[in-house]
Amino acid sequence: MTYHHPFRGLFALACGAFCAAQLSADVIETKDGSHIVGKVSKIEAGTVVVTTSYAGDITIKQSEVTGISTDAPVAVRLSDGTRIEGRVSGSAGGLQVAGQDGTITTTVAKVAASWAAGDKDPQVAALERKWTYEAHADIAGTSGNKSQLGTAAGIRATLKGPDDVLMFYTSYNRQVTEGQKSADQFKAGVDYADNFTERSSWFVRDEGGFDRVMGIRFYDVAAAGYGVDVYKAANETLTARAGVSFRDDTYANSVTPNVNEAGLDFEINHEARIGNSHLVNRISVVPAFADFANFTLTHESYYEIPTANPAWKLRFGINNDYNSRPSRGLKKLDTGYFTRLVLDWQ
Numbered sequence: 001m002t003y004h005h006p007f008r009g010l011f012a013l014a015c016g017a018f019c020a021a022q023l024s025a026d027v028i029e030t031k032d033g034s035h036i037v038g039k040v041s042k043i044e045a046g047t048v049v050v051t052t053s054y055a056g057d058i059t060i061k062q063s064e065v066t067g068i069s070t071d072a073p074v075a076v077r078l079s080d081g082t083r084i085e086g087r088v089s090g091s092a093g094g095l096q097v098a099g100q101d102g103t104i105t106t107t108v109a110k111v112a113a114s115w116a117a118g119d120k121d122p123q124v125a126a127l128e129r130k131w132t133y134e135a136h137a138d139i140a141g142t143s144g145n146k147s148q149l150g151t152a153a154g155i156r157a158t159l160k161g162p163d164d165v166l167m168f169y170t171s172y173n174r175q176v177t178e179g180q181k182s183a184d185q186f187k188a189g190v191d192y193a194d195n196f197t198e199r200s201s202w203f204v205r206d207e208g209g210f211d212r213v214m215g216i217r218f219y220d221v222a223a224a225g226y227g228v229d230v231y232k233a234a235n236e237t238l239t240a241r242a243g244v245s246f247r248d249d250t251y252a253n254s255v256t257p258n259v260n261e262a263g264l265d266f267e268i269n270h271e272a273r274i275g276n277s278h279l280v281n282r283i284s285v286v287p288a289f290a291d292f293a294n295f296t297l298t299h300e301s302y303y304e305i306p307t308a309n310p311a312w313k314l315r316f317g318i319n320n321d322y323n324s325r326p327s328r329g330l331k332k333l334d335t336g337y338f339t340r341l342v343l344d345w346q
Contacts, residue, residue: 026050028060029067029091036060040070040088043114044122065108067091073099073117079110085117129161130346136315138340150175150183152338164194173336183336184212199229203241214334215256215327220248221286221296223265235273242266245286247296256327263288263295278304278313297322304342315340 028036028050038052048060048068070088076097077083086099095111097104115122134156140149154171168190175183189207196202208220225243232238242265249259263286270281280302287295302317321334 026071027067027069028065030060030064031066032064040068040074040114041116042122043111062108062111066093068095068108075115075117075119075121076111077113077121077123078104078106079112083121127162129159132158132160132344132346134158134342134344136340136342138338140339147179148175148177152340164192167191175336181213183334185214186210193227199232201227203227203243211321212252214321214323214330215252216249217252218248218250221265222246223286225265237269237271239269240267241269247286247288251327253327256325259288259294261288261290261294276306280304293324295324302338311343311345313342313344315342
């Protein structure tokens with residue numbers, strides 16, 4: 001009579017499941033003989049990205065890869081533009097992609113990109129315009145020896161393509177200090193820039209609104225001109241813009257003369273990605289042609305960091321509004337500090 005250990009069947013079943021899991025995984029072979037087991041998430045820009053259960057995402061130089069085998073169909077684009085979806089197999093530098101309509105024989109070096117089957121080619125997606133949206137709000141207050149309450153909110157919608165950017169935005173800021181309004185400002189605008197070369201662009205923009213604390217019942221600045229990327233890298237851009245403008249300031253009192261004049265428009269826009277954080281600096285100066293001493297200057301700088309939920313971010317910043325000829329009895333410079341909760345989505 002043969003005795004069967006009660007755990008032998010379970011052990012065999014576990015081994016079979018483990019082997020099946022190993023067989024069902026993607027495998028990358030490299031020149032030094034290594035075999036990386038995981039899931040090939042993408043091939044792009046000369047790298048192969050493999051997602052593993054033991055080390056997360058591993059990025060391998062494509063030039064070091066000699067073989068790729070996938071357990072399920074993936075989408076592949078070759079250097080000649082050919083696209084096919086199918087299971088990939090191969091070694092010693094050679095590859096075969098077995099699709100529904102046939103098999104293509106190629107090499108690892110000729111694979112320009114790979115992505116999940118059924119998804120859009122990243123090269124095509126990069127050429128499409130995409131909308132992104134942002135909403136922010138903040139409420140701050142104090143009580144006791146000093147009473148202050150402030151609220152601010154804004155929305156921004158951006159349509160961005162490979163060669164142009166269209167942006168709509170609006171915001172409102174209200175501050176009450178010791179029972180008196182210290183800020184009551186609304187603005188809405190549109191900005192469009194078209195890059196006709198890699199570093200050069202033309203732009204048009206228009207912004208209007210009011211600032212009741214500064215005594216401005218209505219203002220509008222329309223401008224158009226030329227922009228150049230003074231510095232442009234993968235994670236940082238410094239853009240200078242210059243053009244002509246038309247400024248319309250209507251004051252609430254009859255003592256301060258209204259402004260209704262053509263002028264110039266100068267802007268500096270700087271953005272930098274530092275890891276997952278975002279640094280932004282913007283400066284705009286609009287002087288009048290008739291009198292260059294009559295100008296407005298707006299500035300905003302902020303530093304943005306992500307929260308545990310990547311859709312939500314915290315923004316810390318400062319803004320300045322300078323009017324060289326404000327309404328009588330008001331200061332030329334108005335400065336604000338803010339901490340904002342920002343939600344962005346696509």
